[in-house]
Amino acid sequence: MFSEIGQLIFDNEAVAKTSDFTMGLEIEMQRVDETGHLSQEPYPAGAGDEKTNPWITNDFLETMSEVVTPPAAHALDAMHYLYSINTALRTALSPGELLWPLSMPPALPKDKSKIPLAKMGPKKEAYLKEWLKRHGFSEGTPSGAHINLSIDPHVFQLVYDQMSDQFDSELDLQNYLYAKIAQGFLRYRWVITYLFGASPIAEANYFEKGEGPNAPIRSIRQSSYGFGNKFRGDYTNIQRYVDRIEEGVKEGKLISDYEFHGAVRFKGNTNLRELPKTGIQYLELRMLDLDPSSSVGIRTNTLRFFRLMASYFIMTAPMKPEQVDAVVARADDINEEVSEEHPNDVSKYQANARAFLQRLEMYANKIQLGPEYLEEIDDLQDRIENPRTTPSARLITHLKDNSLTDYAMRRASHYQEAALQTIRPFKGFEGDRKISAEELKHELFKGSWEPDRDKTQE
Structure with missing residues (x-):
C-alpha cells in the first residue's frame, strides 16, 4: 500500500504527522432579506472594513460575505474559529x-445590472468588472467552502534527511509532496462531488430561459453549469502549473493569474512566477458545496475526511509524471458526469467510489487513525450504496414549486436566531480594527475554547 516515502514515514512511526495538517477555512454565504432575495442593506459596519479585515470580507458581490479562519492544527479548532467568526x-x-445557507444563490432579479459588485478597492473592482463582461452575472454568484491545507514541516525534514539523493533540496521535496496531494484530490474530485454535492437546482433567473439542466442534478456548482472559468490547469509539477497559467494569461483566456479557479490551487507567493523558488506553503481545495445542514456551511467530519484523503495521498504511490495530465483530464470528465446525475440515482461510478472508500478504510485501519475516522467512512459508504442519503437527494425532498427558498429560509432563520442568543457576541471588528491571528484567538474565545492546546489529533 505504501510508496517509498510512505514506507519511510511508517517505519519511523511518523504516520500521525501525515494527518496532522494545519487547516484554514473560507466559507462564502450570500446576505439576503426576509423575503429570500439578495439584501439591499449596506455592508455590516460591525464586520469591519471589507477591504482590510482578513477574517470577514466580500467576494464578487457586496452581498457575498466570506468568513476566513486562521490556520488551525486540529479540525475542532478550525470549526470553533469558523463558528465564532460566523x-x-x-x-x-x-x-x-x-x-x-445554499451554494446556489437565492432568486435573482431579472435586471442584474443594479446589483453592486464587492467594494474591494479600484484594482479588485476593475478585475470584477472585466470578469463580469466575460462570464456574466450569474456565474459569479454561487458560494462554496474552501479548505486550506498545509503539511506538518516535520514530514519534509524526516523524508529529506533520508532521501536527499532523490531531491535537489528540501524545498523541491515540499513542492513535490504538495503536487502529489493535489493530484490525488483532482483524481478523486468526482467522489467528493458525489458524497458532498448540495446544489441540485438553481433558483429563478440564475439561468436564462432554455438554459440549465431540465431536472435536479447532484451539483450545479461543481458542474460545467457552475462557477467561473473552465480553464484547465497542469498539475504535473509546480513549474508546469505556473507555466500553464501564465500561458492562459498571455493567450487572453485568463484576465490574470488570479482568475485561475481550479478545483485545487497552489498557494504561497502572491507573485505566481516566484512560487517554484519560494515553495508551495499550502493547498486551497475548492471542491465543496455549502452544507446547509450546518450553520457554518461545513461539518467537522468533512474536515476529517479531507485529512484522511490527504494523508493517504502522501503515503501511497504517485502517478507517473507523464500520466498526470491525462488522468486529471479524465477525472474532470467523470466529475462532469457525476455532477449531472440525478441525486436519487445510483451513480454510474458507484463501484469505483466503493473501491476508493474501501481503500481509505484499509489505510485508516492500517495506521490506526481512530474511531472518529472509521465512523465517517461508514457514513460515507452508506451514501454510496444509498444515493437518497446524499445531501442533494435530501435537499430535493424539500422542493416546493421547483424552489428551495422555503427550506433555505427556515434554516437561515433558525441559524440566525441561535447566533443572536449568544451571551457575549464578539464586537472586535467594529471601528475597522485590524486584528492579528493571535489577538483574534485571545479575544474571540476568552476561556470558552483553547485552540492549539495539547490533545489527541482531531
Missing part, C-alpha cells in the same frame, strides 16, 4: 438580514 458576522447583520 456568529460575529450574523450578529452584525441588519435587522431582518439572514445568511443564505
